[in-house]
Amino acid sequence: MNISEVSGKFGLTPDTLRYYEKIGLIPPVNRTAGGVRAYSEHDLNWIDFVMCMRNAGLSIEVLQNYLKLFEQGDSSLQERKEILIEQRQVLAEKIRALQDTVERLDHKIEGYNGQLLEAEHELQNKMVKK
């Protein structure tokens, strides 16, 4: 798979894909004889993982570190696992905060329903008076 195919598949621009590789968010992609990137299944998995984590708000730094450890092989298994556990906690906390915010919005929306109802009644009163 070449870069524009991958770009289409994931909705990332070729620039972003090259950028991710350059800064070490995804492993170096193998090239054809001519130096053109040929993405493997393994590469696609990484891209998918990284996009998922980026979308969830993980920083580039954390993911760079994770890849670096991955490339060090089995000796980093424990450390990698700990990173994932830590980030999992962060996300769980984020979910809780978002749920609170949704509740707050719900209250506010309820308040608007009340106000709109009031406004409607007022309108009816006026019409009755007329």
Next chain:
Amino acid sequence: MNISEVSGKFGLTPDTLRYYEKIGLIPPVNRTAGGVRAYSEHDLNWIDFVMCMRNAGLSIEVLQNYLKLFEQGDSSLQERKEILIEQRQVLAEKIRALQDTVERLDHKIEGYNGQLLEAEHELQNKMVKK
């Protein structure tokens, strides 16, 4: 309440508070004779609301728009409510995405548990052979 008190209360720098006012994220704050900001209860409520929404990821633009409508009075009730409902949907969707990501992390963490166990067994095998 003056700006540094508010700053302390919310963990925002005075700069950020002034910035939020300047760009219309919170209503203009009343001033003392000397031109010093004196934050009212009303202002504090707005700041709290805005921070909550910013933390949840709402853009400054959406909140500017919401304040603008608020300042137009009751005629914008319906429109404001719709903004809140829309943003509520966005957050609900975000929560769902985060939950999926947490699940994915859980699977990955489980995978690491397996690998670490394997590595441990291997180690034991070696020791037995010795």
Next chain:
DNA sequence: CTAATACTTGGAGTGGACTCCAAGTCAAGG
């Protein structure tokens, strides 16, 4: 009354994460 502190404004600078560009290389269709 004065020194120190906190406030004001407008504008420049920063950091993260892209995003775009210039200049050059390479491969495939006509």
Next chain:
DNA sequence: CCTTGACTTGGAGTCCACTCCAAGTATTAG
């Protein structure tokens, strides 16, 4: 063989949301 279009690199530019600064004014403790 030549043109077209995708690829390469390194580096500059952009956008968002602050964050900091300079220069000046106001308030407060002593």
